[in-house]
Every structure is written in structure tokens, then in C-alpha cells.
Amino acid sequence: MQNLWNEADLQQSVAEQCRLPEVQTELAELVYASRLLGSESSLVMHGGGNTSVKCELVDMVGNRAEVLLIKASGVDLSRVTGRDYTPLRLIPLRKLVELFTHNDSISEEALRRFSTKEFKHLLLLNMFSLTDHMAENRLTPSIETLLHAFLPHRFILHTHSFALLTVSNQPDGERLCRETLGENFGSVPYIKPGLGLARSAASVYEANPEINGLVLQKHGLVTFGSTAREAYTRMIEAVSMLEHRIARAGRKTFPSISLPQAIAPLEIIAPVIRGACVEEKSPGMREYHQFILDFRTSSDILQYVNSVDLVRMSQRGAMTPDFIIRTKNKPLLVPAPDADNIAGFKAAVHEAVQRYCEEYTDYFTVQQQASDMQVTMLDPLPRVVLVPGFGLFGLGKTAESAAVNADIATCTASAILDAESLGTFETISDREAFEIEYWDMEQAKMTKVHHDVFAGKVVLVTGAASGIGLATAKAFRQRGAELVILDLTRESLDRAAEELGGSVLALTCDVTSRREVRAAFDAACRRFGGVDIVVSNVGAAIQGRIGEVADDLLRKSFEINFFSHQSIAQEAVKIMKLQGTGGVLLFNVSKQAVNPGPDFGPYGLPKAATMFLVRQYALDHGRDGIRANGINADRIRSGLLTAEMIKARSAARGLSEREYMAGNLLQLEVTAEDVAEAFVHLALEIRTTGSITTVDGGNIAAALR
Secondary structure, three states, X not given: OOOOOOHHHHHHHHHHHOOOOOOOHHHHHHHHHHXXXXXXXXXXXXXXXXXXXXXXXXXXXXXXXXXXXEEEOOOOHHHOOHHHEEEEEHHHHHHHHHHHHOOOOOOHHHHHHHHHHOHHHHHHHOEOOOOHHHHHOOOOEOOOHHHHHHOXXXXXXXXXXXXXXXXHOOOOHHHHHHHHHHHHEEEEOOOXXXXXXXXXXXXXXXXXXXXXXXXXXXXXXXXEEOXXXXXXXXXXXXXXXXXXXXXXXXXXXXXXXXXXXXXXXXXXXXXXXXXXXXXXXXXXXXXXXXXXXXXXXXXXXXXXXXXXXHHHHHOOOOOOHHHHHHHOOOOEEOOOOEOOOHHHHHHHHHHHHHHHHHHHHHHHHHHHHHHOXXXXXXXXXXXXXXXXOOEEEEEEOOHHHHHHHHHHHHHHHHHHHHHHHHOOOOOOOHHHHHHHXXXXXXXXXXXXXXXXXXXXXXEEEEOOOOHHHHHHHHXXXXXXXXXXXXXXXXHHHHHHHHHXXXXXXXXXOOOOOHHHHHHHHHHHHHHHOOOOEEEEOXXXXXXXXXXXXXXXXXXXXXXXXXXXXHHHHHXXXXXXXXXXXXXXXXXXXXXXXXXXXXXXXXXHHHHHHHHHHHHHXXXXXXXXXXXXXXXXXOOOEOOOEOHHHXXXXXXXXXXXXXXXXXXXXXXXXXXXXXXXXXXXXXXXXXXXXXXXXXXXXXXXXXXXX
């Protein structure tokens, strides 16, 4: 592993961090070292690892104290700043060293009870506020705080190095680590993070104060030093030694299972898996808690998932306990997807998910009784799915969390292959895994994340770069949905994606081309795993006197204002049926469907057909749990009703533009945002289908009933 320390970069980083009033030079140096560690995914991943510095500081009212500054729980080291460190008074914490490390009368069970019930309260009591900002924005201290407090060193770094885990996750891992790292590192047997681990680490250090760090067996690597650079250099040197040990062993050949002649494509596999990995919100309601999928494949992943030993290797457990709260301890295995038997693959995946949930429930029941932990079972669904012949998926409530789980699974696949080449992969027991998975200090990392009503849902919006489409995309985004947005030009889509933020999939698409529409839905499946809600919004206000309009103009209007909606809906239904979890089709119809205007026949006729298309989809696909509803809007400023058109039509009626736009019973202009909220409302109405909602401020002539 390369040592990335650079003095010029350090000085620039320190200057940047020290602009914050609560950041001292020592902390700024720690931030630099931490970011270097965070830049290496093989050292820490997505909030893993922790770092600290001990120094003397002055609080808001002038009191001076020895303080431990430790990275807050869940903060990603790659993006850490000085404000992501929680300050704690060090002297009270050090008194615990004497109490707990030199008192043999305290049992392991007492330590376990202390860790789970009083640990967080202890830390919060010793928080130290340097500024008003820290007082108001207190972060949760790392669960490893006591380990850092019990060791005397100024700078302490802790990673979950995959090289270390590969060597230590062996039946003889302690011997292998000692042979590789020599006497410069102490060895701490696996203990759940908290007071017990801190006490054991302190005892190992006191037995040999000359060591440069600690191996936390089947957990991670700790290095320390009098400067941030010294601690960092020791980490890189140790990891490099471990990597060289792994490289010497070489990668053995892993025999492969027999695979089907043709593997199904990603756009088929993903919706099948996504549809199987769901939990019904309420029995019989056909509304589900769903996940976003993130797909990965590589030569290492394929070697892993195709191995005849995949069941044995993958079901041993997570590489490090830190991953369990995200990925669960074990992944789901499904059969290889035979392109010639999709129905058989779908049935097998559903059976595999059911079996996984039953086994997880049994695991919870047995371990909850054995541990006597008073906890409620989490959902039993997998967060990683391994697919022979294909690759793996990470599952999460958001695209970001799905990507995190896919990252972890990808690195785990390579690390397990290395571990099996070195010896035999072995990790912690089910009991130890359960105590981590259901420890409230670990759970706090996940439960503090709020998921909105459309979390886990994928929403596709056409004509989404402006007007009603963009407003609708924003409305769903604000409520937690992942977005696929379609429009004609790359430039307009890029602007819209920037406004929307997050992991938006923005695709150019001519909705009158079935080929481009199909390609867009395939891309949505490849990116997110499927589609749940479709807003078919595109339209063009083509005008002409019906008795004089040319056939080609009328046909053009039908292509954009009717057949595009049919193409979008048909492609959506294919995916929704593969998922088997229902879905929502939403159409922008128009008041022209029921209240035609003069010289607007080329626009109104296909819109009237689209209104009946809504009802036909409701009729034919209600049995599939697919709801179809539409919006009849009027006089919305957009690409259809342009500023020029507003000016012309208001002048023709002898009205001001304001009067024309508010020409309804409520005398209020209706906005794109009003239409967007109506689409959101219809998406949430689980017992409504075949409905046309009017959003026009009141127009009796356009009323359906």
C-alpha cells in the first residue's frame, strides 16, 4: 500500500481546517491523516474506522481541560472535517482504566451489561463543548471511544483493513498475524466493541508498551504515535506487510459450477430479484417495502459467485462486524439465471428469499433467547444477493445505501478468495454477530436515518426537464424516490438533474420511438433494479381546424399525445409484472379530453383517447396490482402553454394575462407544482384506479361528473 503523506498537502489541509474556530492544529493534522485513510477503500468503507487525538483545550467559558477528540459515529473518514469530531473530557474516562482494567472482580457479564446499557450515557456525560456550534450540534461519539481513551497515545488510528481481515479471519489467524507483523503489534482476541474491548486492548498494551499498534482479531487494525504522520505511517507499513503475505500465498483456482448456456440479461434479472426481496406493509394491501438495487460484476466477483464452494464461503459471515448492520451477516444465494427459463428462475428466487427469511427468523429466535437481549427483530430480508454466472447486487432503501452494500460485497468477495487461498476463511460466531447486529450503539447508526414515503421506490418521469415534468420529479424526489428522467436534449436534462440533485438517471429519449422507450426502461432496470411509478407527461399542443387539418399533422399529434403514452405504459407493465409488486401508471391527460377548444382538435382527440387509455389499463391490469390514473390540468405555464401562447390567447379573449391564467371558479392561477402534488397524491392512493383528477382551479365545462 502506498504512503500518500505529503507535507505540502498537509499544510494546505491544516490551513483550511483551522479556519473553523474549534479546530486546533493537532485536530487539523488528524483530519488530514484520516482523509488519507478514507481514500483507501481497502482500509475503511462508508463510515467505518475511527481516529482520535488527545490535547489540552479551552471551552466556551475559559475552562481548560484534557480532551479526547474522536471521530463521531458513522462519519465517513474520506469526507471528515474538524467538526465531525466529538470532544470528551479525558480525566474521567481515564479513571475507568483503573476501575475496569485492574479489577478482576468485575465479570465479563457485568462488562457486557455496562456496554449496552450505560456506555452512551457515560460518554454524553463527559462531552466537552468548545463552541456554540458544538454545543448545539452534538454528534454521537464513536463506539470505540473507550479504546482510544484507555490507550495513552496522542494519535490513534483504527481501520478495518481487508488485508488484516484476510489474515486474521483464519482458524490460526493470530499466529499468521504475529508471523507477519512481528512483535511490533499486540494481539487482542475478538471482543465486541465497547468497554470489554477497551479493557482487553489496554491490558495487551500494558504488557508490552513498546508496540506500535494492535491487531483486533477478526475486527481491525489499530496504530498509534506521537504525531499523526507517525500513526499513519505505521498503519500503511503494517498493511503493506499483510498485503505482501497474502500475495506470497497466490490466488488458487476455484472450480466453477456448471452454468446455463445462456444467462438472462440484467434488465430481466434485476426486476425479478427486486420483486422477490420485499415485505408487505400490511397483509393483503399489495403495498410493499422495497429496495433499490446496485449491480456489480468483475473477474473476482464471477470467480466467487461461480465457485462450487460458494455456499460454504459466503455463509461463514461478514468480513468484519462493522459491516453487519448494513449487509446483515450473510448474503442471499440464488440460482444462475437461465435465459431460456425465466419463469423457473423467478420461482426459484422467490423460494430462496422465503427460505432466507425463515432462516433469519430462526437465527433471531435462537440468539435472542441465548443472549437474553430484549430486542425486536429487524426485517429478515437480505441486503446482498449473489447470482452465479452473473454477479452480485447490493440492496438498500436508497441508491446510496444500495451502493454502499454493493461496495462492501464487492470487496468481501475478493477478500474471501484471498482468505481461502491463504487458508480457510473463518469469522465470528452467530452469537457474536447477533450481539453486534442488535447492539443499540450500532443500531443508532442506522435508525437515525429518516426514510420518506417513497424511499425504495423508482419513479420515471417523461418530459422531465421543465414545466410539469420537472415539478413532478422534484415532488417525488423531496419524498425520497429515486428518479429516472426522460427528455429530448442532453443539455436540458443536465440542467434538470443538477436542480434535482442526488443519483438521478437522466436519459435522452424520443417517446415516439418504441426502441428508445424500451432502452430507457432497460437502463432504469440496470441502474436501480426496476420501476414502480411512471408519470407519462409528454405532450404537444398541436392546433388546426379539424375539417382542414392535414393527415400527417393529425397522425403526428396522435404519435406524441397518444401512442407515446401507450408505449411508455406497455414497457412499464412488462417490468412491473416481472417484479410482481404492482405499480402506478400516471398520465397527463388534459382538459381538452372532455372540454375541447376551437381549432384544438388535433390535440384534443388523442388526449381523449389517452383518457380512455387510462381506464383500459385500470381495467386490464388491476388484477396485477397496477393502478392507472390521470390528471386533467388546464392553463399551466409550460412548454405547451408558452408565454407567446398565453399572450395570444388572452388577447383573443380581451383579457389580461393574469385574468386569463386565473380564469377559473377560484380565480387562482394553477401552477406546475399544483399538478405535481396531484400526481404524488394519486401515487399514494392505494385504493384508487381508473380516476381522472381535475387540476384547473374549477372549470364546470371540463368537469367529468
